[in-house]
Amino acid sequence: MMAASASLALALWLLPSVGVGGAGPPPIQDGEFTFLLPAGRKQCFYQSAPANASLETEYQVIGGAGLDVDFTLESPQGVLLVSESRKADGVHTVEPTEAGDYKLCFDNSFSTISEKLVFFELIFDSLQDDEEVEGWVEAVEPEEMLDVKMEDIKESIETMRTRLERSIQMLTLLRAFEARDRNLQEGNLERVNFWSAVNVAVLLLVAVLQVCTLKRFFQDKRPVPT
Numbered sequence: 001m002m003a004a005s006a007s008l009a010l011a012l013w014l015l016p017s018v019g020v021g022g023a024g025p026p027p028i029q030d031g032e033f034t035f036l037l038p039a040g041r042k043q044c045f046y047q048s049a050p051a052n053a054s055l056e057t058e059y060q061v062i063g064g065a066g067l068d069v070d071f072t073l074e075s076p077q078g079v080l081l082v083s084e085s086r087k088a089d090g091v092h093t094v095e096p097t098e099a100g101d102y103k104l105c106f107d108n109s110f111s112t113i114s115e116k117l118v119f120f121e122l123i124f125d126s127l128q129d130d131e132e133v134e135g136w137v138e139a140v141e142p143e144e145m146l147d148v149k150m151e152d153i154k155e156s157i158e159t160m161r162t163r164l165e166r167s168i169q170m171l172t173l174l175r176a177f178e179a180r181d182r183n184l185q186e187g188n189l190e191r192v193n194f195w196s197a198v199n200v201a202v203l204l205l206v207a208v209l210q211v212c213t214l215k216r217f218f219q220d221k222r223p224v225p226t
Contacts, residue, residue, distance in 0.1 A: 030165070032121040032172055034062075037069065037108045039115050044105040047122055049076075051099040054125040057082075058173065059106070060089040062180035063117030070107035076100025086110070117183070119176045123169060 037043055049055055061067045071090060073082035075098055082092045094102070108116050 030121070030123050030169075032119070034117065034119045037064075037106055037116045037118050039111045039113050040109050042105060042107040042109055044103055046101040046103055048101050049094075049097040049099070049124070052096045054093065054095040055097050055102065056091070056093045056123040056125070057104065057120065058089075058091045058123070059118060059120035060173075060176045060180065061116050062119050062176055063183040064111075065114035066111070067116075067180065067184075069116050069118060070110065072103075072105045072107070074103040074105075076102060117179075119179070121169065121172060123165075 031047075033045070035043070047055075057073060059069075059071060061069050066086075067088045068086040069088075071082065071084045071087060072080060073092060073094070074080055075094075077098065077100070081094060082090075084090055104120070106116075106118055106120075108114075
């Protein structure tokens with residue numbers, strides 16, 4: 001079952017690339033990633049972040065025995081920010097961030113036979129978009145505003161954008177919860193089917209033994225001729 005889940009796991013996390021031709025730093029991108037962590041293995045990911053932003057990390061083990069994993073988060077300077085052991089999920093926020101690559105590690109070395117299917121999501125919040133909107137508002141002449149309160153419009157648009165982004169994030173987490181529950185149900189179904197088959201086999205064996213025993217008891221014993 002885990003192998004099938006791994007084949008369907010889709011990498012949606014887009015790591016920012018290096019700027020080209022003086023075009024400036026790339027925009028901050030939220031992302032999500034689902035991967036299969038083998039038994040006895042540790043896997044790390046690196047995410048670039050700008051300075052003075054907010055980074056929220058959410059992870060969840062959606063498949064595998066125990067539904068738990070060790071998690072660590074390190075700053076670009078190598079400072080350990082978060083360390084958790086044998087957790088099924090977690091949410092952590094770094095604010096403000098440092099410029100550089102943050103290191104996220106998932107460790108399944110405590111498990112010898114069970115691989116884990118792990119989902120995690122990175123959410124950024126930066127002032128870059130606000131600065132761009134401010135620059136656009138300042139470029140507009142007061143006479144061209146036609147008595148419209150640009151600050152109110154900007155605030156409404158920003159509020160709508162924030163709510164839409166949060167809605168997308170909540171839907172993503174709900175999909176992760178649904179995948180975890182489905183994996184649990186499929187695992188329980190396999191165990192129920194297996195032990196049901198074992199019980200039926202034992203009942204049939206006992207019935208055959210009882211019939212044979214009764215036949216021996218009621219079997220006619222003819223006297224041996226002399």
